[in-house]
Amino acid sequence: MSEPRLSMGEHKVYVIAEIGVNHNGSLQRAKECIDQAVACGADAVKFQTFKSEKLVTKQAVKAKYQTEHTDATESQLNMLRQLELSFEEFIALKQYCEDKDIDFLSTPFDEESAEFLNRIEVTAFKIGSGDMNNLPFLACINQFEKPVILSTGMANLEEVEASLGMFTKSDVALLHCTSDYPASLEDVNLLAMKTMMDRFGKVTGYSDHTDGIEITIAAVAMGARIIEKHFTLDRTLPGPDHKASLEPQAFKQMVQAIRNVEQALGDGVKRCMxxxxxxxxxxxxxxxxxxxxxxxxxxxxxxxxxxxxxxxxxxxxxxxxxxxxxxxxxxxxxxxxxxxxx
Structure with a gap:
């Protein structure tokens, strides 16, 4: 696919199945996730591309949600080593996505991974919330002159503005996000998505970490143009993100609900139908x-x-x-x- 559906799709809302590291280091499971995401009607799948030693120090501790769903005595580095896929495996996954007619996206977590993704001609870059204020990294991404989807979890409005200022060569879409897994309803603050729409005039969406699908649907009703939701084959699998993910049946229900809502939103012209x-x-x-x-x-x-x-x-x-x-x-x-x- 030469162009991302993000800019030319038949739908108003671009739905990303965030597989992330829910392949648990298995190329075969990653392909199974892609198959299921296609069956669910997602526009794109997204992975995470990183070199563990370039991402964290040996002493880095895990986040609370990570210790709850993985070996609490294990370091973050050792956890990530088990979840890392090789560059060769990502080449295979990108080709598999092309064969299945679904967009391939991956979040790079270091410059080497970003340069690799650019070499294999990803159509857009997704930047995770953890790097949204990493200005030298954003400058690296900017030089590729490709569309960017920027998650804004943990950030205030001034930080978002500063990050946007780094992108002089790339079009940027913003995702509102609450970086907790799962995110509590009282911390979702969906109206902040509208604030960013009004302030920056960018395509804006929502990266959802809540349980269930209703907050995602609410975001679409409020004008979200991009939806990202964690996706897994089985929420009971070991790993940091499975518990905050949707299984295929629930993800398919979410996609259908999104399509229903975007159809119902119409064109805004008040008239007798x-x-x-x-x-x-x-x-x-x-x-x-x-x-x-x-x-x-x-x-x-x-x-x-x-x-x-x-x-x-x-x-x-x-x-x-x-x-x-x-x-x-x-x-x-x-x-x-x-x-x-x-």
Whole structure:
């Protein structure tokens, strides 16, 4: 695929299945995840590309959510070593995505990985929240002159602005995010997504770490153009991110709900829709005669009433009819027509 669906898709919302490291270091499981993401209707799958020794020090501790779902005595470095895929494996995954007609994305966590992804011609770069304030790294990404999706977890508005300032050669889309796994509802702060839309005028979306799918759907209803959600084959698998991910059935339900919502959002033009036309004729009202009147009579308020159906003169003209003279005899409950009036 020469162009990302992010900029040219049939849908308004670009849905990313964040496989991340949920392959648990297995190329075969990564391919199975891609297959399932395709079946779920995702626009893209996203992985994480890194060299463990370039990402963390030997002394780096794990985040709380990582210790809860992996060996608490293990260092972050040793955990990441088990989740690392080789560059050759990512080449195979990108080709597999092309064969399956789904976009391949991966978040680089070091410059070597970023340069590798550029060499294999990824269509866009996704930057994780942990690097959104890593200005020299952002400068490295900027030189590739490719679209960037920037997650903004843990950041304030000023930090987002500073990060955007590093991208002079790349178009940037922003993702609101709460970097906790799973994220609590009271910390989601979805309105911050709208704040970034208004402040920066960028394509904006939401990277969801909450349980379930309802917050994702709410984000779409609020205008999110990109949705990213962690994806796994099995939430009971060992690993740091499985518990905060959706299994295929739930992910498919989320995608369908997103498509339903984006269809329902429409174009924003307030008008009578084609499907309403029949109801309009039945449910709206018209001006009808309250009693029989003769040609030449002048209409008073006592002579007319407002009743269904809506196939006669609309009630909005009620006051204009008072004092008008009848051209014909009219019967009680007859719908008044303009041709009846002088």
């Amino acid at each position: 084609p499907s309403e036309e029949n109801t309009k004729l039945v449910a709206r009202k018209s001006i009808v005669m309250a009693c029989r009147k003769s040609a030449g009579d002048v209409l008073t308020q006592q002579d007319i009433a407002v009743k269904r159906p809506g196939t006669g003169i609309e009630p909005k003209y009620y006051f204009e009819l008072i004092g008008r003279q009848l051209l014909h005899d009219v019967e009680e409950e007859q719908l008044l027509q303009w041709s009846d009036l002088k």
